[in-house]
Amino acid sequence: xxxxxxxxxxxxxxxMVFATFLGMCSYLAISKKVSTSVGMGAAVIFVLTVTxxxxxxxxxxxxxxxxxxxLGPEFAEYDxxxxxxxxxxxxxxxxxxxxxxxxxxxxxxxxxxxxxxLPLIAVNCAILGGSLFMQSREIPSFGLAVTYGVGSGxxxxxxxxxxxxxREKIRYSAVPPALRGLGITFIxxxxxxxxxxxxxxxxxxxxEGAKEKAPAVEAQVEKENKDEKSAExxxxxxxxxxx
Amino acid sequence: MGILSKKDAAxxxxxxxxxxxxxxxxxxxxxALAITAELKASIVMSLxxxxxxxxxxxxxxxxRNIIPSKIRIIVQLIVVASLVIIVDLVLKAFAYxxxxxxxVFVGLIITNCIIMGRFEAFALGNGPxxxxxxxxxxxxxxxxxxxxxxxxxxxLGSGTLLGFKVLGDPIEKTGLxxxxxxxxxxxxxxxxxxxxxxxxxxxxxxxxxxxxxxA
Numbered sequence: 001x002x003x004x005x006x007x008x009x010x011x012x013x014x015x016m017v018f019a020t021f022l023g024m025c026s027y028l029a030i031s032k033k034v035s036t037s038v039g040m041g042a043a044v045i046f047v048l049t050v051t052x053x054x055x056x057x058x059x060x061x062x063x064x065x066x067x068x069x070x071l072g073p074e075f076a077e078y079d080x081x082x083x084x085x086x087x088x089x090x091x092x093x094x095x096x097x098x099x100x101x102x103x104x105x106x107x108x109x110x111x112x113x114x115x116x117x118l119p120l121i122a123v124n125c126a127i128l129g130g131s132l133f134m135q136s137r138e139i140p141s142f143g144l145a146v147t148y149g150v151g152s153g154x155x156x157x158x159x160x161x162x163x164x165x166x167r168e169k170i171r172y173s174a175v176p177p178a179l180r181g182l183g184i185t186f187i188x189x190x191x192x193x194x195x196x197x198x199x200x201x202x203x204x205x206x207x208e209g210a211k212e213k214a215p216a217v218e219a220q221v222e223k224e225n226k227d228e229k230s231a232e233x234x235x236x237x238x239x240x241x242x243x
Numbered sequence: 244m245g246i247l248s249k250k251d252a253a254x255x256x257x258x259x260x261x262x263x264x265x266x267x268x269x270x271x272x273x274x275a276l277a278i279t280a281e282l283k284a285s286i287v288m289s290l291x292x293x294x295x296x297x298x299x300x301x302x303x304x305x306x307r308n309i310i311p312s313k314i315r316i317i318v319q320l321i322v323v324a325s326l327v328i329i330v331d332l333v334l335k336a337f338a339y340x341x342x343x344x345x346x347v348f349v350g351l352i353i354t355n356c357i358i359m360g361r362f363e364a365f366a367l368g369n370g371p372x373x374x375x376x377x378x379x380x381x382x383x384x385x386x387x388x389x390x391x392x393x394x395x396x397x398x399l400g401s402g403t404l405l406g407f408k409v410l411g412d413p414i415e416k417t418g419l420x421x422x423x424x425x426x427x428x429x430x431x432x433x434x435x436x437x438x439x440x441x442x443x444x445x446x447x448x449x450x451x452x453x454x455x456x457x458a
Contacts, residue, residue: 018434019433020277020433021273021433021436021437023273024272024273025269028272082328082331082332083328085328085331085353086321086324086328089320089321089324089353090317093316093317122316124354125354125355127354128351128353128354129347129354132347132351136346176445177448178444178446178455179441179445179448180455182266183441183445186438186440186441187438187441189437190436190437190438191434193434193437194432194434
């Protein structure tokens with residue numbers, strides 16, 4: 001049940017593009033044609049599915065405060081979480097390189113159509129964002145991290161597929177010249193994001209427990225509260241250390 | 244611009260308007276939009292990017308002859324990530340409240356396409372001084388859009404600017420609120436950032452016809 005909830009939540013409610021604006025650069029640059037956007041979307045799903053669980057392991061066993069306890073009691077006090085940016089991005093860059101090699105080997109056609117965009121996945125905010133949100137939302141288990149990676153990848157895929165289809169159609173409409181291309185894409189994305197906000201009600205209708213778990217889209221305030229909570233936790237930890 | 248030659252001045256001036264990283268080059272939208280609900284957050288974000296891009300461009304430009312081209316992306320990412328860690332720690336130390344509001348978006352400066360884009364397109368082929376100016380120019384261009392969006396969203400959304408109640412008090416009904424004006428809470432929601440940027444693009448391209456895209 002947890003898995004299903006997180007899966008749909010990460011696709012619709014916390015959609016990468018519409019709720020948090022991650023991966024906008026490639027979303028805008030590659031959405032001119034449906035065919036290329038499908039390839040890009042598939043690559044993002046794959047890379048997210050691999051990197052989020054990998055980074056979850058890194059976070060649990062190396063980076064978090066006290067995570068090094070498995071090495072022995074004298075390591076229990078270390079807190080390496082300030083290194084998480086650099087560790088996450090290194091994992092991601094390596095994985096992307098690997099994906100590039102695999103795709104080149106097994107599907108040259110896909111490799112040719114994606115062209116320069118595969119290396120760009122390394123700097124796609126959606127990928128790093130997935131790992132950072134996984135960390136800040138404190139996803140409790142490895143299985144859930146996999147679900148979160150797949151779910152947010154599919155969310156991104158859906159978003160780029162939808163906008164690519166709309167952009168193919170809109171070519172035949174009379175858009176004001178100054179809005180053509182980038183401008184109208186921004187505004188359509190905004191309207192789609194407003195539409196996606198209605199999914200926010202999906203999880204709030206249930207029992208109280210589910211209500212607490214479904215913050216995000218509709219109320220940024222709530223998100224801030226959540227961040228405050230984790231930030232307070234950090235602050236407490238820091239206090240403990242200074243005493 | 245006494246100190247700068249004409250060419251150098253153009254490096255700073257171009258990205259501000261006619262070659263703006265957000266509205267023309269389509270770079271760096273990722274982390275730009277989510278944090279513009281408040282003017283203060285937008286300003287801090289712009290300053291962080293200014294620091295990272297300025298310093299990063301110089302570092303990459305100094306190393307441009309010794310980076311093997313095959314692994315340059317990883318080298319660039321490591322440079323940016325180190326700079327961003329500095330920014331993150333400084334923010335946590337001196338502006339704790341703000342760093343909570345910005346949350347993961349400070350970390351996302353690493354994957355901000357402006358930074359990688361400028362490294363690839365400029366710093367790898369030019370000397371440190373020019374790269375520095377280019378970095379500053381592009382970061383300012385990014386900041387301008389962020390601050391415009393933040394200004395409108397905070398003014399129309401919560402009736403404040405940098406936390407000051409410029410339109411009067413909505414509860415005691417002073418200022419504009421006495422006339423029956425209401426805040427538009429919609430402006431605080433994230434989708435409106437996209438629409439505001441869309442409108443900025445519209446205005447900019449209507450003024451400068453050369454920027455209009457072919458259909």
